[in-house]
Amino acid sequence: MPLVFSGYGLGISVDRDLPGLRGLPAASRVDVEVRVDGLPSWLAKTPATQAWYVSPHCDELGRPGLRVWRLGQGDYFRLLYVDGAEFLVDRSGSRVWAACPETSAPGDAASYLLGPIMGFVLRLRGVACLHASAVAVGGLAIAFLGPSGAGKSTTAAAFAGRGCPVLSDDIVPLTGGDGSFLAQPGYPRLRLWPASVDALRQAAGFPHQAAPTSRERRHHLDLIGSGYLFQREPLPLAAVYLLNERCVDRGVPRVGAVPAVTGLLAMLANTYASSLLTREMRAQEFQLLGRLAARVPLRRVYPHADPAYLSKLCDVVEKDVEAVSRQAKCHGG
Numbered sequence: 001m002p003l004v005f006s007g008y009g010l011g012i013s014v015d016r017d018l019p020g021l022r023g024l025p026a027a028s029r030v031d032v033e034v035r036v037d038g039l040p041s042w043l044a045k046t047p048a049t050q051a052w053y054v055s056p057h058c059d060e061l062g063r064p065g066l067r068v069w070r071l072g073q074g075d076y077f078r079l080l081y082v083d084g085a086e087f088l089v090d091r092s093g094s095r096v097w098a099a100c101p102e103t104s105a106p107g108d109a110a111s112y113l114l115g116p117i118m119g120f121v122l123r124l125r126g127v128a129c130l131h132a133s134a135v136a137v138g139g140l141a142i143a144f145l146g147p148s149g150a151g152k153s154t155t156a157a158a159f160a161g162r163g164c165p166v167l168s169d170d171i172v173p174l175t176g177g178d179g180s181f182l183a184q185p186g187y188p189r190l191r192l193w194p195a196s197v198d199a200l201r202q203a204a205g206f207p208h209q210a211a212p213t214s215r216e217r218r219h220h221l222d223l224i225g226s227g228y229l230f231q232r233e234p235l236p237l238a239a240v241y242l243l244n245e246r247c248v249d250r251g252v253p254r255v256g257a258v259p260a261v262t263g264l265l266a267m268l269a270n271t272y273a274s275s276l277l278t279r280e281m282r283a284q285e286f287q288l289l290g291r292l293a294a295r296v297p298l299r300r301v302y303p304h305a306d307p308a309y310l311s312k313l314c315d316v317v318e319k320d321v322e323a324v325s326r327q328a329k330c331h332g333g
Helices: 041-045 108-124 152-160 194-201 260-269 279-295 307-330
Strands: 003-007 010-014 032-035 066-071 076-081 086-090 095-099 128-130 132-137 140-145 166-168 172-176 181-183 189-192 219-222 235-243 254-257 298-302
Touching: 010 108, 032 108, 076 108, 086 108, 095 108, 108 128, 108 189, 128 279, 132 152, 132 172, 132 235, 132 307, 140 152, 140 181, 140 307, 152 166, 152 189, 152 194, 152 307, 166 172, 189 194, 194 307, 235 260, 235 307, 254 307, 260 279, 260 298, 298 307
Parallel strands: 010 032, 032 095, 140 235, 235 298
Antiparallel strands: 003 010, 066 076, 076 086, 086 095, 128 172, 132 140, 132 166, 172 181, 181 235, 189 219, 254 298
């Protein structure tokens, strides 16, 4: 019996239980059907073609991290990761098939499906997604934006340790666009590199049970049943915080204003699965993010290089959210 749950603003049907699904609300409709018991038999008979996309990021053997093929008349996308995990997604973003190697860890399929694959599905469905992590502060959503390694998940985890609900990690889908924008919740997990967990251990208020299980793999921090909070409902997006490079200046951590044009360019550079977008999808994304930059405050965060300052960083951001909210109310936002 398939499980039907709500995630990323979609009703998702999965043919077996996966780690990370616990705690998600049930959905009354099905937008995406996911099968994790293997790829369709016809795929093996499909002639091999040149890859449509090859990731520039390679492993130590020079193998690309991801290769993507467009099959038929572009009706399907085949995604093959360097570890052998393989996925097939139809063009409408309504059906997904998955096959992971037998040597894969139990949570690997969930990490792919509920992470990059679902991010790709959202883009196929015309949903703009920031490459960001989002938390709830005072009943409003704030998103931390930046490239890989900027500290998005680490910052979200620091807020989680202070009792703030987490909406989403790595992928923040945005809906709306006329007068307001909603940040949609993802699934109740944070993915942290061991170095991030070590940094969070030094931050006041972060529990010690969040220890890495391996020095090479990301640690999955469960947000359900472990003293943390997961935001199950979408929230209005109050502000987007662009994470600057860490430094040791005396005046950090601090928050500064960002011109709308600068913020728009930063968001365009940090949308999810941007390398797989068609020209039409890019045009639609540009229009939505342009409206977002005009309506939602864009702020620059200057973090300290010392992890001990994470708690102070949260204080600074929380004060800024309060100020942004007061200003929005004064202007009728």
